Amino acid sequence: MSAGVELAGSRVLVTGGAGTIGSHVVDQLVDAGAAEVVVLDNLVRGRLANLDRALRTGGDVVRVVEGDIRDVGLVHDLTRGKDVVFHLAALRITQCAEQPRLALESLVDATFTVLEAAAEHDVAKVVASSSASVYGLAEEFPTTERHHPYNNDTFYGAAKAFNEGMLRSFTAMYGLPYVALRYFNVYGPRMDVHGVYTEVLIRWMERIAAGEPPLVLGDGAQTMDFVHVEDIARANLLAAQADVTDDVFNIASGTETSLLELAGRLLAAMDSDLTPVHGEARKVNAVSRRLADVTAARERLGWTPRIGLDEGLRGLVEWWRTEQAPVQAPVEGTRA
């Protein structure tokens, strides 16, 4: 039996669908001709505005349920009759460290509920969001999916690693098909601008727009593997469609960019001639390098990233400027 699901005409649940990545998954599901897309999000971080496009173009297809994945009855109700569940709802790594019990309930217990419901209601496939955090600081680069998870020391990474194990066990116990995707460093439109955990790119854009150079904490030699949010969403759809189950894939660009280089490329994307300045590193970053091997995703899911960093950063800046527009009305002689 094929583990690939036809998305045109399918009925789908997207947990965390109002978030950065989930909302792009919803957009692409509408474009792919899904018959029903139910978003379950409690809006702790996501925003309804992220679904504007989806509700405009797929108004009769998309339904947003403001609710919690910890609500067992609700998750079962919404899973009944679905072909695919895209499970993206989670807390960010920093919040998991601050509130580990809430993280346990939201990432681990609630993922159990999502899988329990998917198995009970004969969902054809679960596509789950994992993370490069499961590797911690890897020992081999480019890092393949076979790298061990024992260098991770974060609660978030531990929860994601456990969830991968739980997915495998549900396949073994109940035959539930799944694919898990380990995203590396995600960026792009709908990144959280207003929340507590704003990303470094957002802080830098704010500074550059105010005529201040981006502040790089430490020497900026730390590298990351950036992957655009639209490419990640496309990986989710391909993971559902591919005749693949019980497997996990790195989703990354397969290139590494240092923080200092990133600052330079963002300056270029904003047509600024400022140069980055360095500040004192607040703490030693446990993960000083990230670089993924993405061969498996290419060969087995047919996925390769399409949006390069410079193009992606320009798009991010364009989106961010639109977001700022109402609060940054230009007033002569003052800084926006």
Ligand SMILES: NC(=O)c1ccc[n+]([C@@H]2O[C@H](COP(=O)([O-])OP(=O)(O)OC[C@H]3O[C@@H](n4cnc5c(N)ncnc54)[C@H](O)[C@@H]3O)[C@@H](O)[C@H]2O)c1
């Ligand atoms: N952004 C990254 O760099 C990155 C990297 C690796 C993995 N991931 C994973 O990708 C997935 C999506 O991440 P994102 O960047 O879009 O984050 P996000 O915070 O934008 O989206 C997560 C969504 O889940 C919702 N949510 C949280 N707890 C919930 C709950 N209990 N019930 C219902 N909804 C809840 C939030 O409101 C939010 O809309 C997550 O699983 C995350 O761990 C993200």
